[in-house]
Amino acid sequence: MAAAPRPVLADDLPAQADYESLKVAAEWYAVLQDAETGPRQRAAWQRWLDARPEHSRAWAHVEAVSRRFALFRADGEREAAEKAVQVASRRAPSRRQAAGRVLALGGVGILGWLSWRLTPLPAVVTAWRSDYATGIGEQRDILLADDTRVWLNTRSAIDVHFNQDRRLVTLASGEILIETGRDARQRPFFVDTRFGRLQALGTRFTVRQTEDDVLLAVYDGQVRIQNLAGRAAVVRAGEQMRFTADGISAAAPADPAREAWSRGVILAENLSLADLIAELGRYHAGYMGVDPRVAGLRVVGRYPANDRDRTLAMLERDLPIRVQRTLPWWVTLEPR
Template sequence: MSNLPLLRPHAPEAGAIDPKVVRQAADWWVRLREDASAAERDRFEHWRRADPAHELAWQRFSALTRDVAAGVAQAGPSVASRTLLQAPLIRSRRTAIRAMVAAVGVGLGAWAVGERDAVRRLSADLRTGTGERRSLTLPDGTRVELNAGSALDLRYTAERRELVLLQGEIGIVTARDTLGRPFTLRTRGGVLTPVGTHFLVRDLEAGRMRVAVLEGAVDVRGLPPGDAPRRVQAGEQAEFSANGAFQSGPLAPGASAWLQGMLIADEMPLSDFLDELGRYRPGLLNCTAEAAGLRVVGAFPLSDTDRVLAMLQEILPVRVRRYTRYWVTVGLA
């Protein structure tokens, strides 16, 4: 069940919130943090009571902003991260607040649409939070590694062994089953069947998936299964999606580095680097458009993201600006 607060009867569904109402909620959020007068607070309460949609928008918006402030939620839909990533350098408290409001407001719509998926992820058999990695061995001897922000369901029966990746990234070392049950991994982009293998699978969002094979091979079949499966061999990786798109190539450098708690960058754009680092750090982490194209090279420890940010200032002409503990922007020095 959802942990969202109960609303008054006949409140509209989450997906039906008018964008204008979301913007009104965002505007009130800003006003109330700028020494609002008693009269303004009265007007705000009147606005909330005027329409159930106002109350719904306010509760949803407040929930998201609390998550950002507390750093207990992941950055949310990628569209919110991109909004902040492309924003100019924040130069005042008021501008900073409005920039965050814009990002959260956009994320609100995406979050409402994907609420059902979010509930599935929260109730997954196995899941990890921001910065958390987990390793375990399944009853058949298969080893599973969950990267940060991942969710996985287990569907083991007398006839089959199936895992379902709901979010994030996992590493799998399959074991031979004494009962002879086939092993499959189901994703949003297709079904994977390993052939005596060690492989990684990541949900890239927007329906795209990536498989990286370290040992053995993996057969990739689309959803629904129509075309013949595509085989990805050791030392290769492939991106695929439910619409049949498939593109393979050599394994990227450092693809498995997270298994050892490291992030490897080889001429990686700073914007992409911070997206990766943000998986291991609560709150919002972004860079200005001017700094986004700088290239990062090196090996960085995932267990200490503050140290990584300090290292960036040593190897790149950038300055790290912390607006709160959970909101960090990297810009040109």
């Protein structure tokens, strides 16, 4: 069986089937949305659906992605929600202020706002409870009280806890870039993650947290890792390490791509097409898949993270692929 393409919207979606089943399921979905679809076509769809378990899984996946867009098929409603949330994001440094502004969205409502963000419920709850958070495709640049700058990447959330003895940022989800400020009281600066604590030693570094591990890349100064098992390591400028609750990897050269996102760039240095599309998918709602026949193509270049169409056009120009848009929110890359 061919390897399944990596989904953009994971977490709470049904398990994926193989690539071909997903492709056909999306095509059937488009057909069945046509008001002129008759009983014969629906019967053919039902026969396809019942033929293999993979077809049912693929159909469930397509339906789940579709439901994320159900409340915002009207352009005016989606634009109103987007504009309102963007205004709230610019004006509201605290979660209390953000709550007031989101409640004031009126006709769009809480349910509509959550659907526009298109994040799984646990991630929405995490973001709602956090001091600072971003949605899909959103990035924020925050200046903390000690002149530390924190950039939040797409779908990220942090809490900030400063007191007389220490400065602490807790990464609830996603990815951040930190440039520590000079603290007059010389309080230590920590970053807490689900797998351990980092201590910054006058530095610039990124932290990316996933379900499986944390990736720390240091670009200036040093950062000390101590994971939940008590193991420790120091990561120096130009190095990166991954760690889990009970292990720390060997040092590797710091990946420039892990800093480039703060400038709105996806940096590909001999990256596979599948990995590039997975990274691009972090910034956009919907589904993007890659045919296994072209998934291993190597890509080199700089791509705009928040302009999916431009990035896909650049890839289509430079690689032997074509972009197939089965539905507005379902895109696949296939051999030309």
